[in-house]
Amino acid sequence: MITAVTSFSLPKPITWEEARSIFLSTAPIYRGVPGLFRKTYLLSEDGRTAGGIYFWNSRSEAEALYTDAWRARAREKYGADPTVTYFESPVVVDNVAEQISAGGD
Template identity: 75%
Template structure:
């Protein structure tokens, strides 16, 4: 499994309520994306940085999302360029399902 962390410094801070409205408007974009298990939208406490934490099946599937078109979408929505950082996640503790999952 792969965790991708995306972030972008906003041109001006936004409130939690503004972020929630924006995030809800883009959330349908991520439904049914091949290999994407979960996405968490995030906003810094000062409202100056936003992004997402994604859990992917594989890096190849994650990279298929973060295209030039996706970057342009983010730039158009938030007025700034995103960064993407990948982390390997060999084990996941899921307390909702009471499971410990491994990619092996």
């Protein structure tokens, strides 16, 4: 599994309510994306940084999303260029499903 973390240094702080509105407007875009099984939106306490944590089946599926068009859409919504950092996720604890998953299983 791959975890991708995106972040945007916002040109001006946004409130929780503003972030929620923006996030709800973009959330439908991520439904049904191949290989993406969860996305969590993020907002820093000071409202100056926004982003997301994406959980993917593979790096190639993640990279298929983060295109120039995705970056342009993010820049338009947030007024900032996004960064994307990839992490291998060799073990995942899922308390909802009451499971621990290890890569390669």
